Amino acid sequence: MVSAPPLLSCEGVAKRFPNGTVALKGVDMTIRAGRVHGLLGANGAGKSTLIKILSGAHFASGGQLVWRGDAVRWRRPIDAKRAGVATIQQHVPLVPTLSVLENILLDTGGWWRRRRDERQRIAGLINRIGVGLDLDGSVGDLAIGERQMVAIVQALASGADLVVMDEPTASLAARERETVYRIVRQLARDESKAVLFVSHFLDEIVALTDEVTVLRDGRAALHAETASLDEAGLAAAIVGKEVVQLAREHRRPVAGTEVVAITRLSSPGRLAPTDLRLRAGEVIGLAGMLGAGRSELLHAIFGADPQAVGSVSIHGKPVGRTPEDAVRAGIALVPEDRVAQGYLPQMPLWQNVTLPQLASHSIWGLIPRPTDERARAAEAVDRLGIRAPDVDALVPELSGGNAQKVTIAKWLAAGTRLLLLDEPTAGIDVGARTDILRLVRALADDGLPVIMASSDYKELLAICDRILVLRDGEVVAERNADELDEAMLVLLTGGAPVPTPSVQPRPLP
Amino acid sequence: MRPPFRWREALGLREAGVYYALLLLLAVLAIAAAGAGRPGYLTAVNLSNIVYQASLVGIMGVAMTVMLITGAFDLSVASVAALAAAVLVGLAGSIGFVPAALAALATAAAVGLANGLVVQLVGINAFIVTLGSLTAVRGLVLILTDGRSLMVSDPRALAEMLAFESSRVAPFWPALLLAVILIVAGVLRRHPMAIGGVVLGGLALAAGRDFTVSAPVLYLVAFTALVWFVLGYTVIGRRLYAVGGNAEAARLSGINVHAYKIGAFLLSSLAAGFAGILFACRLGAINPTALQGSELTVIAAAILGGTSLFGGAGSVVKTVVGALLLFTLTNGFNVLNLGANYQGVVEGLVVIVAAAIYTVGGRRRARPRAVDPEPSAGPAAAPVALGGAAV
Numbered sequence: 001m002v003s004a005p006p007l008l009s010c011e012g013v014a015k016r017f018p019n020g021t022v023a024l025k026g027v028d029m030t031i032r033a034g035r036v037h038g039l040l041g042a043n044g045a046g047k048s049t050l051i052k053i054l055s056g057a058h059f060a061s062g063g064q065l066v067w068r069g070d071a072v073r074w075r076r077p078i079d080a081k082r083a084g085v086a087t088i089q090q091h092v093p094l095v096p097t098l099s100v101l102e103n104i105l106l107d108t109g110g111w112w113r114r115r116r117d118e119r120q121r122i123a124g125l126i127n128r129i130g131v132g133l134d135l136d137g138s139v140g141d142l143a144i145g146e147r148q149m150v151a152i153v154q155a156l157a158s159g160a161d162l163v164v165m166d167e168p169t170a171s172l173a174a175r176e177r178e179t180v181y182r183i184v185r186q187l188a189r190d191e192s193k194a195v196l197f198v199s200h201f202l203d204e205i206v207a208l209t210d211e212v213t214v215l216r217d218g219r220a221a222l223h224a225e226t227a228s229l230d231e232a233g234l235a236a237a238i239v240g241k242e243v244v245q246l247a248r249e250h251r252r253p254v255a256g257t258e259v260v261a262i263t264r265l266s267s268p269g270r271l272a273p274t275d276l277r278l279r280a281g282e283v284i285g286l287a288g289m290l291g292a293g294r295s296e297l298l299h300a301i302f303g304a305d306p307q308a309v310g311s312v313s314i315h316g317k318p319v320g321r322t323p324e325d326a327v328r329a330g331i332a333l334v335p336e337d338r339v340a341q342g343y344l345p346q347m348p349l350w351q352n353v354t355l356p357q358l359a360s361h362s363i364w365g366l367i368p369r370p371t372d373e374r375a376r377a378a379e380a381v382d383r384l385g386i387r388a389p390d391v392d393a394l395v396p397e398l399s400g401g402n403a404q405k406v407t408i409a410k411w412l413a414a415g416t417r418l419l420l421l422d423e424p425t426a427g428i429d430v431g432a433r434t435d436i437l438r439l440v441r442a443l444a445d446d447g448l449p450v451i452m453a454s455s456d457y458k459e460l461l462a463i464c465d466r467i468l469v470l471r472d473g474e475v476v477a478e479r480n481a482d483e484l485d486e487a488m489l490v491l492l493t494g495g496a497p498v499p500t501p502s503v504q505p506r507p508l509p
Numbered sequence: 510m511r512p513p514f515r516w517r518e519a520l521g522l523r524e525a526g527v528y529y530a531l532l533l534l535l536a537v538l539a540i541a542a543a544g545a546g547r548p549g550y551l552t553a554v555n556l557s558n559i560v561y562q563a564s565l566v567g568i569m570g571v572a573m574t575v576m577l578i579t580g581a582f583d584l585s586v587a588s589v590a591a592l593a594a595a596v597l598v599g600l601a602g603s604i605g606f607v608p609a610a611l612a613a614l615a616t617a618a619a620v621g622l623a624n625g626l627v628v629q630l631v632g633i634n635a636f637i638v639t640l641g642s643l644t645a646v647r648g649l650v651l652i653l654t655d656g657r658s659l660m661v662s663d664p665r666a667l668a669e670m671l672a673f674e675s676s677r678v679a680p681f682w683p684a685l686l687l688a689v690i691l692i693v694a695g696v697l698r699r700h701p702m703a704i705g706g707v708v709l710g711g712l713a714l715a716a717g718r719d720f721t722v723s724a725p726v727l728y729l730v731a732f733t734a735l736v737w738f739v740l741g742y743t744v745i746g747r748r749l750y751a752v753g754g755n756a757e758a759a760r761l762s763g764i765n766v767h768a769y770k771i772g773a774f775l776l777s778s779l780a781a782g783f784a785g786i787l788f789a790c791r792l793g794a795i796n797p798t799a800l801q802g803s804e805l806t807v808i809a810a811a812i813l814g815g816t817s818l819f820g821g822a823g824s825v826v827k828t829v830v831g832a833l834l835l836f837t838l839t840n841g842f843n844v845l846n847l848g849a850n851y852q853g854v855v856e857g858l859v860v861i862v863a864a865a866i867y868t869v870g871g872r873r874r875a876r877p878r879a880v881d882p883e884p885s886a887g888p889a890a891a892p893v894a895l896g897g898a899a900v
Contacts, residue, residue: 304761327763335761342761344754346821355751356762358744366743410762 006030007068007194008054008085008162014062014218015049023049025218026063031162034192036184038199038209038226042238042429045215047198051166054196055087056080081107086155087164092147096140103139104154122157129156129183145176152183156191163187164196169204170427173289174490181208200427202231214238238430256280259449260418262301265310270296272474273310278418278449283440285464285481286453288493293473294453295336298420301451302326302333314417327356330417334408334424336453342407343395350377350391352406357413380409385435401432408436419443421452425459437463457489469493519701526866527814527830530859534834538841545845553716555840557726563836564725565590565784566803567829570810571729571736572780574828577811578740579773580753580820581628581635585620586781587804588646593617593785594795595653597670602663606670613789614782620646621778625771643804651797660794667793674790677721684713687734705826725787729829732780736825749773753820809856810835813863834859 008031015024024046031037041047052058053065056074064071067083074080080087094103104122119135126133131149139150148168155163165184169177181204187193188210199205205212206226214222214237222237260278265271271293278284286294300308303319303326312319312331319329326333335341343352354373359365361372377391384405388398395403404424411419421440425433441463444450454460460467461481469477469492477492518524535551542550549555560567569586576583593613600609624642628635653659661667688710695703740746751759752769760766789795813831816823835856842852 302761322765323760323763324765333761335758340755341757344751344758344821346754347750351747355747355759355764358747362744366745368742368744368747 005032005069006066007033009066010050010054010063011066012063013050013053013060013065015046015053015058016061023218024053024060027213027215027218027220029213029220029223031194031196033161033194034188035210036188036195036197036208038197038205038212039215040199040202040205040212040234040238041215042431045238045429046218047215048166050215051087051164051196051198054080054085054162054164056085081158081160084159084161085164086158086160086162088148088151088155088166088168090166090168090170092151094139094147094150097138099136099138100133100142100150101135103150104157106154107158122153125156126153129153129186131179131183143176145172145179148172148176148180149183152180156187160193162194162196164198166198167200167427168197169199169201173291177204184208200429202234205234206231235430256282256447259315261311261313261316263311263313265297265300265308265312267296267300267305267308270305270473271300271308274300274475276468278451280447280449281444282466283444283450283452283464285460285467286451286470287457287460287467287489288453288470292470292493294470295422296473297470298333298422298451298453301418302331302420304333330415331420332356332411332416332418333420334411334422336422336426338400338404338407339396343403345394345396347394348392349381349386349388349395349398349406350374352395353377353380353391353409356410357415360413360415377409380406380412383412384409384439399429399432401428401435404428405432405436408439416448419448419450421450421454423454424452425454425456433459457486461486461489516701522866523815525701526863527827527834530813530863531830531834531837534837534841538837538844541841542844547844550844553712553720555844556712557716557720557722559833559836559840560726560729561723562840563829563832564729565787565800566806566810566836567729567832568725568732568780568784568787569777569803569807570814570828570832571733571825572777573807574811574814574816574823574825575736575740575749576773576777577816577818578749578753578820578823579770580756581770581773582639582818583624583774583777584636584639584804584808585624585642585646586777586784586807587800587802588643588650589617589620589778589781590785590788590803591650591795591797591799591801592620592646592653593782594789594799595650595659595797597786597789598659598661598793598795599653601661601666601670606666606673609666610786613786614779617778617782617785618775621775621781622771624778625774628774629767629770647801650795650799654795654797656797658794658796670790670793674724674787676724678724678727679718679721680727681713681716681718681720684709688713728783728787733825733829740825745769750821753822755821806832806835809860812860815863815867831863 010027010029012026012028013024014022014026016022027046027050029037039047039050049058053060056077056079059073059075065074066072072083074083077087095106098106101119101122105118108118123135126135129152131153133146133149133153139147142150152163152165152168168180172180184195184197185208188195197205197209206229209226211225212222212229212234213220214234216238222234256279258277259280260276262274262276264273264275266273274297276284286297288294296305299305300310301312302323303312303321304323308321312326314329314331317329319325319331323333344355347355350370350373354361354368354376358368358373361376362368374391380386381388381391386398386402386405386409388402395406398406408421408424419440424436424440428436437459440450440452444463452460452464461484464481467479467481467484467489468475469479469489471493479492522529539550542548569590573583573586593616596616597609597613600612604612620642624635624638627633628638661670688706691702691706691709695701695706740749748759748764749769751762751764752766756766756770785800788800810832811823811828812818813834814824814827814829816828838856838859839852841847842849
């Protein structure tokens with residue numbers, strides 16, 4: 001297969017932004033038709049910049065791209081598209097008010113809005129790759145996985161030879177991921193397209209790709225046939241050193257006093273009545289598919305769901321049912337989507353950090369003392385290892401992992417009694433992930449009860465004491481983490497037959 | 510702990526552009542007036558006259574800035590002001606000035622509360638709601654006045670109203686005191702408010718101790734100073750910016766977003782009601798089309814002052830300067846006898862140029878400092894090592 005002629009070669013591609021930032025220092029990479037090429041790297045390694053260069057959104061400031069043997073210089077995205085490169089962005093840019101067909105044909109020219117031949121062509125394409133999409137349905141009504149399919153069909157409809165996929169599975173549930181994998185394989189094997197597949201998921205890179213390039217600090221740190229690699233080798237190449245193990249340690253059974261009591265907490269249509277008790281220092285994991293009710297449970301506990309009923313009490317004292325009451329009682333929520341729910345883009349880092357407890361940094365609870373606030377922020381920057389120029393940095397200027405640390409830093413105050421984490425490590429690199437998980441464990445060891453929702457079962461198994469499995473807004477199983485392994489969790493969350501009687505869902509207390 | 514103040518940024522076109530624009534305009538007008546044989550443009554009397562003319566729009570603009578900071582919008586201010594004026598004029602004769610003024614403020618507050626409740630609790634866009642109340646409240650004014658000009662007939666009430674609006678005060682000592690405070694605080698905190706203090710002190714000294722200004726100028730200054738302090742130095746101010754910057758993040762940080770947003774509507778309508786009272790007192794009468802269209806001047810002033818229409822950013826002092834800029838333009842046309850026909854074109858272009866400067870300047874600021882910020886979302890995998898030894 002390696003003998004196939006290169007479709008696209010990057011030869012020392014470098015990118016230096018006008019403000020002096022060097023994102024790529026010279027990347028060599030060869031992409032061949034009929035192969036799936038994995039691209040990996042930590043946040044900040046240069047993946048996004050490289051993809052933008054390939055898709056014509058940026059142009060390289062050094063080196064060159066060779067497309068089908070000719071050096072090319074794409075100035076605009078349309079140049080790359082015409083040449084035959086289709087890019088599926090991570091946040092799929094579709095028009096929600098138009099139909100599936102109109103979105104797929106968005107970039108085709110012509111005068112008429114409805115054309116029968118185009119419709120037949122797309123319908124044929126959809127049949128061939130075997131995805132069930134209603135051509136006339138409105139894109140706004142589709143689930144995120146189906147939107148991803150629309151984007152893929154859009155890329156294929158343009159007749160691209162190279163399909164670049166930027167973390168296509170990051171926000172998908174397991175079943176939807178399988179569909180993406182199937183299509184990717186089909187594209188490479190049957191249609192002999194080249195696929196550049198960018199992902200944070202090592203297992204899917206190993207299972208899906210034919211060859212891999214790992215970027216680190218703006219250079220290609222590793223290029224190899226996937227068959228010669230394993231996940232541990234990839235992880236090492238990404239971080240540049242042996243990954244520090246954050247293996248499950250044998251934790252003593254938690255014997256602290258009961259801190260949190262949640263009684264018959266429910267929300268119509270979102271969450272079935274749920275009871276939960278947490279002891280000091282206990283870490284509870286929430287596992288489940290996308291939409292299984294993990295975020296819904298956390299929001300209900302935090303009082304952020306106005307429809308939720310039931311009671312939450314801390315140290316025996318009931319907590320009011322609004323976020324204000326929850327914060328006052330010491331409940332902290334790190335929400336799932338840090339951009340939309342986590343931080344304030346116009347405020348400097350230090351103001352973001354002190355926002356929830358601003359009154360406690362103020363004279364008479366009314367006039368904030370900036371000196372105090374900055375000291376608190378500087379402390380948080382140190383403790384969490386946030387990489388920022390200074391505490392005056394705006395949070396959107398930071399990398400994903402560091403921005404996430406800021407949203408956690410907001411709650412590292414003395415008054416926090418219960419920490420709720422919703423996908424705290426989503427979309428961030430290995431180093432930041434390790435920092436955050438270590439911090440969670442350290443906080444728990446100091447006696448803080450923690451509830452953490454995560455799609456990453458390895459992570460849950462590594463740091464939780466107990467794991468609750470949710471499905472359709474209901475807790476369907478509760479296990480001690482040391483009785484579980486990843487395969488069993490996958491089965492429990494997916495509702496597939498359970499292998500042994502010992503893991504039958506047992507009724508909740 | 511305090512970092513060096515970013516003077517270059519603070520004195521740049523984007524941050525301080527509106528001050529430069531006002532200075533430039535005053536200089537141009539002074540030269541043009543002198544050239545046209547009309548000396549005395551830059552006199553205390555003429556300048557304080559500009560501030561007086563801008564005071565109503567300035568007061569509404571300060572509240573509008575708070576509104577825009579929280580991410581909402583209020584088109585109904587001019588109608589609310591006219592309604593408050595009509596209530597005052599209608600009632601002053603029978604119940605006296607002060608009770609009538611309170612009734613006017615209560616009416617305005619009721620409209621603001623209604624606007625805020627519909628926007629926040631029903632969830633309709635503020636633009637649509639206040640566009641509706643702009644028309645509906647103007648309709649109420651027509652009903653109250655029966656479509657005719659209304660006058661205060663009771664001479665005692667009329668005298669009280671005129672006294673409230675047109676009494677003159679000598680601002681010399683208070684202005685000097687404020688200037689000293691600003692200079693001292695500005696030097697201590699390394700903040701450009703010291704420059705404001707120098708300008709204010711200079712103006713006070715130049716105008717002299719016998720110089721007087723009319724009451725609305727003082728009301729404007731006092732209101733601006735109060736809101737400036739609350740926004741810049743209190744927890745309430747920080748939370749207002751937070752609510753406008755990212756309402757969901759603010760809510761999940763334990764801030765009562767509804768209360769702050771509805772509060773902004775209330776403040777906006779109260780300020781409009783107060784402006785309406787001043788307007789009624791100035792004339793002792795109200796005609797049903799009074800102040801029509803000034804909501805747009807108010808919003809223009811806020812935009813000239815660099816307030817973002819998307820929330821989370823804005824400064825009341827700059828809004829007031831924006832209002833002064835607009836009224837200086839008007840005043841210049843009058844002084845130079847240029848004909849009002851060109852005025853609309855010039856004012857409109859000034860607003861667009863200002864917005865262009867803020868947008869271009871903002872883009873430059875937003876360029877990332879960090880390498881490849883990559884704000885990715887959704888779950889991603891742990892390194893294998895994480896789970897390698899699991900269980």
